[in-house]
Amino acid sequence: MKHATHCVAEQYQEMYRQSLEDPDGFWLDQAERLDWFKQPALGGEWSFDPASISWFADGSLNLCHNAVDRHLGTRGGDTAIIFEPDDPETAGRTLTYRELHAEVVRMANAMKAMGVAKGDRVTLYMPMIIEGVTAMLACARIGAVHSVVFGGFSPEALAGRIEDCGSRFVITADEGLRGSKRVPLKANVDAALAELDHETPLDGMLVVQHTGAAIEMTEGRDHWLHEIASDNDCPCEVMAAEDPLFILYTSGSTGKPKGVLHTTGGYGVWTATTFNYVFDYQPGEVYWCTADIGWVTGHSYIVYGPLMNGATSVVFEGVPNYPDHGRFWDVVDKHKVNILYTAPTAIRALMREGDEFVTSRDRSSLRLLGSVGEPINPEAWRWYHDVVGAGRCPIVDTWWQTETGGVMITTLPAAHDMKPGSAGLPFFGIQPQLVDNDGAVLEGAVEGNLCITASWPGQARSIYGDHERFEQTYFSTYTGKYFTGDGCKRDEDGYYWITGRVDDVINVSGHRMGTAEVESALVLHDLVAEAAVVGYPHDIKGQGIYCYVTLNAGIDGSDELYKALRAHVRKEIGPIATPDHIQFTDGLPKTRSGKIMRRILRKVAENDYGSLGDTSTLADPSLVDRLIEGRQNR
């Protein structure tokens, strides 16, 4: 599909060539889009074996300065943030860069008053309100390391994330709102703290008054933002380029979620540069990314990328289907949104409700559409293009990950033709490689495991507190390469088509989830003996969560227990991890050495029995028939 122009395509090719030939020169040039206290002379210094990554190491800067203060002289009166509340009848808010500066300073002063200092980890458990953004920026301002935990995670999940990074401070709100439902954030933090062993697990908690609900405050520890905030001068800390900026927990194929660590300079350059090119942002345009700040998309493309570019970024508290399925398009019309960046799961859910919700709204402000988080099926792509964008707006399908910091593979709106379902071509500096399971490099139009062979500035530097796990997870499968965990096809035009995860991570409504996490939650239940969890195709969510559960001797899988187990997983992890189906079984397919054969479980969940492969190595081959029978009786 064409929207691109020839000359820009050539320019892209030339820039891409330069970025590979002279990465340091290229990225030091791009680094000039930021304000540095000390301009870097060093580019990338890195190795993938062993993993050690640094960019712009001799430079110093502050990303809050770059996202806020630096704009005050030239565009202090321009709109930085448009806040659109959950309930459209409630008044929203618009902040200019000058007003954003004032709010960030107040937040930063409140944090300092609680005792937060440079290098401290601060956990944010926030609704999608302006204070979520100002809390992130305030951390960056004073050199604290933010760890944002999605407001939909349970107290148990929050507790683990507070403990893992040794965070002594939490910023939260009384309550959040989503589709008119109240989320008891402050009470959840209290419940999380009760899970932790220490008697005084926190030094301070800052609470934003949002809904005005009555909540309990612990004297001496909990503070209302409006009571301790002040307008005192609060300069930006000078940060070395490799000082940590944030930790963000994400799921892997094994074990607990890992705290992906990003640093300041490289992440700043990467998000500022990708935002600029991928969205082709023009001054004055209104940009809306519908993600939550609890995910990396929110970090890079609601907060840092747009604000470092002086853009107007919409912060939306609500959901796509409240008050009705036309809400997205109401927001587009109300704020004259030019660029919309959302996830395939939202597109599919809205598509199901019919075109009328879309076509009854104007949408003529839209210029560019973006997709992120999971593969977009061509049918949803076409609906997004033809109905939402009325055939006028190019789509950028951006492939990237928490670990990559920002967009890695995409088409650029002015430079490339689009292919529905394909993310497109590598961004500047990105060298994708497809390898087979033995690590042999595959050339030409093929399908394989997606690796990246050279570092880029936005790359994660480590897993917080566990560099060995970082090495192990990303650099040990194919020595000397960053392994993404994704399968991918390359076509004859060099376009990349992500096929989904090839590890035990599943992607449910664009949320990354480790099957191991859901399994651990299930086996915590008293009546569960063993659990194995796999993903299976789901019309709206992309993948659904399919659980095989064996129960303790003498226990039957009743409807009641089915419901109890679903509720149990919600409580342990959060609503996004709620199993779509639980199949009770008398055993799991294991090899004689006791290894669960997940391939079989995946096939059965997919209702695909023709290609079960060799089942003769199973300890109990007859189990397969019983699994299939159980699946069909669903």
Ligand code: WTA
């Ligand atoms: C998947 C989200 C296909 C992929 C930014 C990746 C995608 C995982 C796309 C990372 C896309 C993300 N097309 N798949 N455009 N974007 N993915 O860390 O499997 O939450 O590995 O980062 O989402 O999820 P994460």
